[in-house]
Amino acid sequence: MYKKKLTTTALALTVASSMFLTACGGSSTEEKASTEKKPAAKTDEPVTLTFWDENAGPARTPVWEEVIKRFEAKYPNITVEYVGIPNASAKSKYDAAIAAEDTPDVGSMQTTWLPEFSIRGALKPLDSYYKKSEVSKKLNEGAINVNKEITQDKKLYGIPYAQNLDALWIRSDWFEQAGVKEPKTWDDFFTDIEKLRDPAQNRYGFTIRGGAGASFTIQRAMFAYSGLDYFDKNGKTNINDPKHVEFVEKYFSYYDKWTPKSDITNGYKEMTAAFDTGVVAMVHHNPGSYGEHSKALPAGTYKMIPLPTTDKGQYVAEGGNAVNLGMFKSTKHPDEAWKFIEFVNSADAQSYWNEQTGQIPTNKDVLDDDWVQNAQHIKVAFEVYNNPKTKIYMPPFYLPDYRSILDTIVDPGVQSVMSGKMTAKEFLDQWAKAIEDSKAKYDKTFSKK
Amino acid sequence: MLFNNKKVDKLLTMYLPITFMLCFTIFPLYWTVNTAFKPEGDIIKRPLQYLPAHPTIDNFVNAWTNIGFATFFKNSAIVGVTAVIVVLVCSTLSGYALARYQFKGKRAFMLMLLCTQFIPRAMMIIPLFIIFKNLGLISSPLSLIITYSAVEIPFTTILMSGFIANVPKELEEAAMIDGCNKLQSLRHVVFPLLLPGIVATGVFTFIYTWNEFLIALMLTNKQDKFTLPVGLSSMMGEFNVNYGALAAGSVIALIPAILLFAYAQKHLVNGMGGAVKG
Numbered sequence: 001m002y003k004k005k006l007t008t009t010a011l012a013l014t015v016a017s018s019m020f021l022t023a024c025g026g027s028s029t030e031e032k033a034s035t036e037k038k039p040a041a042k043t044d045e046p047v048t049l050t051f052w053d054e055n056a057g058p059a060r061t062p063v064w065e066e067v068i069k070r071f072e073a074k075y076p077n078i079t080v081e082y083v084g085i086p087n088a089s090a091k092s093k094y095d096a097a098i099a100a101e102d103t104p105d106v107g108s109m110q111t112t113w114l115p116e117f118s119i120r121g122a123l124k125p126l127d128s129y130y131k132k133s134e135v136s137k138k139l140n141e142g143a144i145n146v147n148k149e150i151t152q153d154k155k156l157y158g159i160p161y162a163q164n165l166d167a168l169w170i171r172s173d174w175f176e177q178a179g180v181k182e183p184k185t186w187d188d189f190f191t192d193i194e195k196l197r198d199p200a201q202n203r204y205g206f207t208i209r210g211g212a213g214a215s216f217t218i219q220r221a222m223f224a225y226s227g228l229d230y231f232d233k234n235g236k237t238n239i240n241d242p243k244h245v246e247f248v249e250k251y252f253s254y255y256d257k258w259t260p261k262s263d264i265t266n267g268y269k270e271m272t273a274a275f276d277t278g279v280v281a282m283v284h285h286n287p288g289s290y291g292e293h294s295k296a297l298p299a300g301t302y303k304m305i306p307l308p309t310t311d312k313g314q315y316v317a318e319g320g321n322a323v324n325l326g327m328f329k330s331t332k333h334p335d336e337a338w339k340f341i342e343f344v345n346s347a348d349a350q351s352y353w354n355e356q357t358g359q360i361p362t363n364k365d366v367l368d369d370d371w372v373q374n375a376q377h378i379k380v381a382f383e384v385y386n387n388p389k390t391k392i393y394m395p396p397f398y399l400p401d402y403r404s405i406l407d408t409i410v411d412p413g414v415q416s417v418m419s420g421k422m423t424a425k426e427f428l429d430q431w432a433k434a435i436e437d438s439k440a441k442y443d444k445t446f447s448k449k
Numbered sequence: 450m451l452f453n454n455k456k457v458d459k460l461l462t463m464y465l466p467i468t469f470m471l472c473f474t475i476f477p478l479y480w481t482v483n484t485a486f487k488p489e490g491d492i493i494k495r496p497l498q499y500l501p502a503h504p505t506i507d508n509f510v511n512a513w514t515n516i517g518f519a520t521f522f523k524n525s526a527i528v529g530v531t532a533v534i535v536v537l538v539c540s541t542l543s544g545y546a547l548a549r550y551q552f553k554g555k556r557a558f559m560l561m562l563l564c565t566q567f568i569p570r571a572m573m574i575i576p577l578f579i580i581f582k583n584l585g586l587i588s589s590p591l592s593l594i595i596t597y598s599a600v601e602i603p604f605t606t607i608l609m610s611g612f613i614a615n616v617p618k619e620l621e622e623a624a625m626i627d628g629c630n631k632l633q634s635l636r637h638v639v640f641p642l643l644l645p646g647i648v649a650t651g652v653f654t655f656i657y658t659w660n661e662f663l664i665a666l667m668l669t670n671k672q673d674k675f676t677l678p679v680g681l682s683s684m685m686g687e688f689n690v691n692y693g694a695l696a697a698g699s700v701i702a703l704i705p706a707i708l709l710f711a712y713a714q715k716h717l718v719n720g721m722g723g724a725v726k727g
Contacts, residue, residue, distance in 0.1 A: 050670070057686015058694065082672065086682040089666055092574070096667050100578040102587060104670075269690060277495050288688040296493050358688075 047336045048079045050104035054094070055323070056084025059291055063356040070352075071343045078336050088212075091403070098122040103328035105337045109158060111320035115150050115398040118157045124327045125155040129338045135159075135345045140362040142392070146320045150397040152446055158324030161344050162359035164286045165317055165381040166220040166307055169293060171281045173301040174203070183282075186225050186308045190250065193258050196281040207280040208252070208259050210418050212267040215410035217284055220307070220318050222247045223393050227310035230395050237435045240428035248417065248424040255418050264418045275302075286321075287377045290358035304377035306384050310391075315384045319394040322362065354378075360385075399438045409434050478703075484696035485509065492692045508697035518698050520673055521680035526705075528590050528665075528676060529658040532597040536654045537647060539602050544609025545635070549618070562603040570600070574667050581668055588671040596668070597658045605650045612646030613639065648716035652709055659706060677702045 053064050061084045068080045083104065085093050091113065097103045098120055109117065117123050130136050130144075143160040151157055168183070175182060178196060183189035193205030209217040223230075226243040238244070255263055260274065268285070275283040276296035283289075284307070293302050306315055325341045327334060343349055347365035354361040355371045360381045372378050384390055396402055410431055416422035422430075484492055485508050486501045512518045547559065577596060578587070586592040616639050624634040640647075662678040669675055675683070681702065684695040710717070 055686055056683045057689050058684060058691035059686045059689030061683065061686075083670055084672060084683050086666070086679075086685060088685075089663075089682070092571075093667060096574050096578045097670075099575045100582045102578070102582045102670070268688065269685075272688075273493065276493055291689055295489070 044077050046077050046079070047333045048081055049106060049331075049333060049337055049340055050081045050083065051340065052090075052094070052104045052107040053082065053084045054090035054108045054110065055087040057087070060084075060357055063353055067344060067349050067353055070349065071340060074343065075336075075339060078339065080340060101330060103330045105328060105331040105333060106340055107326055107328060108161075109324055109326050111147065111150065111158065111160070111322050111324060112397045112403050114147060114158045114324065114326065115152065116400045116403075117326065118151045118153070118155070119400060122328055122330075123157040124329045124331070124334060125153075125157060126159060126327060126338070126341070127156045129341075130156055130159065133338075133342050135342055135363070138347065138363045138365055139345060140364065142319075143322050143362050146322075146394065147324065149394070150320060152398060158326045159341050159345055160322035160324045160362045161350055162323050162354055162357070163362055163381075163385075164288060164321045164323075164359060165384055166217070166224070166284065166286050166321070167304045167377070167380060167384075168307060169275060169283050169285055169289065169302060169304050171275075171278075171297075171301060172303045174281045182305055183308050185311070186247070189282075189308045190254070192282070193254055197258055202279065204259050204274075204280045206254070206259050206282045206284075207266060207271050207274045208255055208263040208418070209266045209268075209271055209284065210255070210264040210415055211270065212411065214266075214414040215406035218248065218251070218410070218414055219395070219406075221251065221284060223318065224307040224316040225310065227312060227314050227316055227391055229393050235439070237432045237439075239432040239435060240425070245425050245428055248428060252414075252417050252424065264415055287358050287360060287381055290375075290377050304380050306380060313389070315387055315390040317384060317390055317392050319392045320397055323359075396435065396439060399435070399442050401438050402435075405431070405434045405438060481696045481699050481703075484692055485700045487693065489693050508693035509701070512694045512697040512701065516680070516684070516694055516698070517672070517675075518677070518680060518701055521675050521677045521698075522701065524590060524674060525659055525677040525702075528593045528597065529655050531590070531594045532601070532658045533651050533654045535594065535598040536601045536605050537651055539598070540605035540609045540650060541613075541640075541643070541647065543602070543606045544611075545613050545639070547606065547610035548613035559607065562607055565600075565603045570663055574663070577664070578667060588669050588674045590674070592668045593658075593665055593676070596664055597654075597661065601654050601657060605654060608650055608653075609643075609646060612643055612649075616642045645716040648713045652713050652717060655709060656706060659702070 051064075051068070053060060061082075064082055064084075068082055071080060072078065094103075094107065094109070094113070094117070098117065103122060114123070140160070140163070143163060144156065147158050147160060148154050148156050168189075170182060172182075174180075174196060175192075180192050180195045181188065183192050189206075196203065196205035222244045225247040226238070226241065228238040228241055228243065230239075231237050260279065262270065262274075266274075268289075271283055272285065272289050272292050274280045276292055287304060290304070309315055325344055327337045327341065331337050344353070345363060347363050350361045350363040351366045351369050351371070353359075354366065355369075355375075358375075358377070360378060361367070361372070366372060367382065372382070399405075413422065413427040413430060417424055417427045483499070483501060486504045486506070487498065488503050488505050488507065491498055491502060547555065573596075577592075581587050581589075581592040584592075586595075620638050620642075621634045624638045625631070629637060660678060661676075662682065665676045666679045666682070669679065677698070681695065681698050684691045684698060
């Protein structure tokens, strides 16, 4: 009995394994052929571009697929192969690909990655393509200049196709019911948090981001409060300036008293869920979460307002808060890759992409589109960017370990302050030291004076 | 007095802790299934719905057909089943050698096998990427099969050697006296007794390959070669989560694991017993 069973099993396993191995073998040959270096294609020869999206998901993937469809209809000889990478792992995926020199032709990337990728020699400078292109007359010059300024050689490595702006999403219906005015200053903001607390209904005035991504939120909030530059005239960082210490102390003192206890592990999803399920009245995010709010809350019960102003009445925004398309040096089809970058930045494509994803277009021609005029949150963002008094501060994106400082020092530091293991001053001193050490290393490497 | 009553005693010491544990482990599963059958609008609606008010299979249809779970499922199955076969063959044979033969450096070899388990997976990513790129195997299921087999074989070899050591050597010797050669005695005497161990090892390997995310993400650059965990993660954008499809995809991904455990449960318990007897 056992013998028969064993023989049958062995036969089945052998057949199955040979089938699988044959299947795998076939595909590996196919892969090998596709990864071999091809000669550059001549005009109208069929070309396949690989495009990596650094923030794939249900909201963006279908939008990219539609943009690609439109591009392929315009350029029938070019096929774009879309690869969606989950946001949380995107940087690691790019890092591995750059190290192994197996990068895509075009990639979507955050501004903070541009300096590092360019120093590592992974990206192709786009200055000459950009100068000759029509889109150079249309794109937001400020965003383009930021991308140049942050790289070590001051070249343009990424074309920004969408911008973002930190803001407050508020439950306007609750504000109205409670007779509370929308916060214009940071003092209003803190007072409103207290006024909107309603233990009977388990409602809080605000939710603090204490988990993944907390560093971005606290950085943008404290600079919006102080209106300071990232570095002072002597090149010393203002991170641990007394104004920031004062703000961080007050901000986190609201935790577990005026904001939910669970805030200490709040990432984006937890934070928006608290807002969308009617637990908190205000959340600090950006226009990107509009899609989530609109699905969960009835129209007219929520809106986006700018972050409160400094005591001088100034709006503050972080420079370089954009997503870009970059061309990788390894591409065998730079002209076709540029055509794709140029197409995505055309008014039509940017209008479609940004409308669907709730981001702010960088192409000026899109501003007149009906959807921009009718989208409250986009209009607010434009008002802030177009306000002549708005101060733009520039974080040192060019430091290769800027992002890792935020992820490994600032994110856990926020939790330490929230849990009372560290004071605001100690936290900011530690953060400032990390930035200054990194800057000193950078200046020494590139002999900056 | 209270504890003299056997029924109450049993209730307090057995049924109550088991029920508590069951609730604790079943709740996330229940919530996933509950979410999978809800229409998008009902998922984050307050008050929470503990049973779907408008049950639908749209999320499953969407996940399977539009999002590509059919492809992800196929890819995971190819990688999982093949890796299990490779791991079982290699670890049974090498486990036999470790259990039955004495050779120079055996202890050092065992130690080396154990040491391979201490290397963080993330550290292997870039070297693996470079190796498979040079072999032309990026985005091929073979790269995952090779990696998963290489990662699992050391541990499963130790596991199998424990199982084999529990099979009395005398049985093999008796078979050989009856005319079997070494391989025949292995096939007819040792393997049938090893079945619980083989099932346990196979199940552990399959679950690892089925759930593994990081290596699968890094070594796959084509959407149609993604495995289930990578496909599932693409349901979560930075600012948007498709909870319905995510839950439906998770249920789809859970089915083989649950069926496998249900089928292998008996062997698994026996197998683990065999492994710890030593």
